[in-house]
Amino acid sequence: MSSYSQQLYSEECSYETPYKIYPISGKSMQPLIYAGDEVVDVPVSLSNLEVGSIIIFQIPKKRLIHRIISITSDGRYITKGDNNLIWDFRFFPFIPLKTNFSQVYGKVVCIRGFKYR
Numbered sequence: 001m002s003s004y005s006q007q008l009y010s011e012e013c014s015y016e017t018p019y020k021i022y023p024i025s026g027k028s029m030q031p032l033i034y035a036g037d038e039v040v041d042v043p044v045s046l047s048n049l050e051v052g053s054i055i056i057f058q059i060p061k062k063r064l065i066h067r068i069i070s071i072t073s074d075g076r077y078i079t080k081g082d083n084n085l086i087w088d089f090r091f092f093p094f095i096p097l098k099t100n101f102s103q104v105y106g107k108v109v110c111i112r113g114f115k116y117r
Contacts, residue, residue: 008111019040029082041109052067055104056108
């Protein structure tokens with residue numbers, strides 16, 4: 001587990017937070033984040049996002065929590081759930097979904113769950 005991932009399960013994950021808390025319902029980020037866990041995100045600047053960051057972002061009709069696996073030359077993000085076999089895609093033939101910074105709600109900084117506690 002990377003140091004970023006270890007920090008997400010810090011005991012400092014307080015239940016008192018001014019930031020948004022998102023409940024998890026899917027399996028796409030297992031084994032790090034499980035259904036029933038909650039994640040806390042903070043707003044970020046463009047310079048705070050890098051490959052490996054877990055972000056919360058909006059796509060049509062859906063909000064996703066996935067990891068940045070690549071940043072394109074024009075500054076957009078290619079993302080993937082840790083438990084998914086392929087990157088997030090737009091449509092057949094699996095053209096990568098490219099997320100703009102304007103679609104990003106924030107970066108996950110804390111996981112409230114019981115997998116590693």
